[in-house]
Amino acid sequence: MRRCIAGLLFFATAFALVAGGCARREDGPSQVTLTLACWEGPEGLASLTKLLDRYRAQNPHVRIEIQQVPGSQYYQRLQIQFAAGVAPDIMQMAYDRLPSFAHRNTLHPLDELIERDGFPVNEMFPQLLPALRYRGKFYGLPRGWTTFVLYYNRDMFREAGVPFPREGWTWDDFLTACKKVTKDLDGDGRPDRFGCDAPTQMDGIAFWIWQNGGRLFTPDMSRSLIDSPEAIEAVQFLADCQYKHGVFPTPEQAQDLGGGGEMFRSGRQAMFIQGRWACLNFRGATYPDGRLLDWDVAPLPMKKEKATVLFANCYVLRKDGPNLEEAWKLMKFLTGYEGQRHQARTGRDMPSFVRVAESPDFLDPAQPPDSDRVFLDVARYARPLEVDASTSTVSEMMMEEIAQIFTARKDVRKALSSLARRIDRVQQEAREREHGGQ
Known part of the structure; x- marks a missing residue:
């Protein structure tokens, strides 16, 4: 009888412990x-x-x-x-x-x-x-x-006798540095080492326009300002760097040499404008001969004002x-x-x-x-792009038109005027859809 009672007590205790454990789990998060x-x-x-x-x-x-x-x-x-x-x-x-x-x-x-x-x-x-x-x-x-900054190759700047980029340096300083570091390395009469490269994305164009006192849009984003005198002057400066001064590679040259990031990494480009993530590509990078790439970062050049883009x-x-x-x-x-x-x-x-x-x-x-x-340090004057619900469409348009400038030598004023009209149509259609228009 005592064994039976003891057995019942054992099972009762065990059941209570199990039940108690289940209750505690039920009390916790599902x-x-x-x-x-x-x-x-x-x-x-x-x-x-x-x-x-x-x-x-x-x-x-x-x-x-x-x-x-x-x-x-x-x-x-x-x-x-x-x-x-x-x-x-x-x-x-x-x-x-x-x-x-x-x-x-x-x-x-x-x-x-x-x-x-x-x-x-x-x-x-x-x-x-x-x-x-x-x-x-x-x-x-x-x-x-x-923030976007300027990556630069210290070896190339030293070799060319050019001071390292610094806070407050200008577009003219940038162009002078580009000219001095651009070189024909193989003696075929064409440069195969360049100062920097042309932008292809919306954010890569924006800060040049901002530095020149321009904007991409009106404050309410109802109209594009990409065809303003400030924007035209900024993009013309970049186009001249490529075709007039020869310090940016053409798209064909850039493709042959692997593009801006790879050109910088391999010693074929002295400067490269990019965000923080590029650091991972350049840390520990070596030239083809095995020497360690010596690089640093600096603020972007300025014209009328300091500006950079953030992402x-x-x-x-x-x-x-x-x-x-x-x-x-x-x-x-x-x-x-x-x-x-x-x-x-x-x-x-x-x-x-x-x-x-x-x-x-x-x-x-x-x-x-x-x-x-x-x-x-440059965060104090960094800005995000002006964006709205149509930005992805506008960005694609901008890439198409900018590519025409740098690949087909399309006239800058005509290209940006055409781009502004296209953007304004997209923005107008978006407003009409939002307000029930067709």
Whole structure:
């Protein structure tokens, strides 16, 4: 009898322990699966996975499925997913793409969440904040961002007897340096080492126009100013660098030599204008003869005013997604202080928080460039592109027309006048659609 009672007590105790354990699990967070879309390549994906592993360790109830899509297909894939109602919970998105998705009411506005949880956007670089908003509302928080600077080859500048670029140097100084470092290395009568290269993207043209006192659009973006005297003069300066002075490679020459980044890396180009991510390509780079590439960064040249462009890659949330609160919690981790410190150590981006940017996580004296602070110093006059829901279409138009200038020697004034008319038509059609017009 005592054995029977003891047995019953044992099973009762065991049941209570199991039941208690189950109750405790039920009291904890429910299991949830989040989908995260990204365009990362192998190195970026490994870095993101490492960061997400830390998040999973802190939040074991969360399972994260990464949807990795190549950059060339990324936004088309997102559009299909939104149309089918199966968009990811959280997505990477370049800031200039953000308005087109927010305009379709597919992204979740973040202002209430930011205010409710006290997310410290006020501790970010203030120049960055306009890039995260559309029509006054926050839709994205930065994975990282960058200002554009001038990368330059110190060996070539020393060889040519040219002073290194510095704050306040001018377009004339830039052209003089380009002329002195451009050389015919093989004696065939044509240069095969160049000063710099012509821009092909919208952001690569914009800062030259800004430096000359111009703009791409009117403040309300109702009309293009790409055909203004300031814009024409800026683009003509670049076209002259290529065809009149011969210090930029032609598109054919650039293609033969691997393009701007590869030309700089291999010692065929003395200067290269790009964002922070280019550092990873040049650290440890060597010339064909095995010598280490000696390079640094400097502010862009100026004319009437100092200006550079900034670029931000963001995380955004699906509008009213089924896992909105958990997705927001993950977003805060990725874009908050821990995520920004992690991203800063990769060397690919500038961290969005001033405190992290000023720390050794970003300013690492053991890694080139020596003048790392330039990325931060030029932030005070950096600007995002003027963007709206039509920006992707406008950007493609601009690339087409600018290419005609630098490949077919199309007259700059005629090309920009044609481009302005095309852009204005696109903007007008967008306004008519928004207001119910046909």
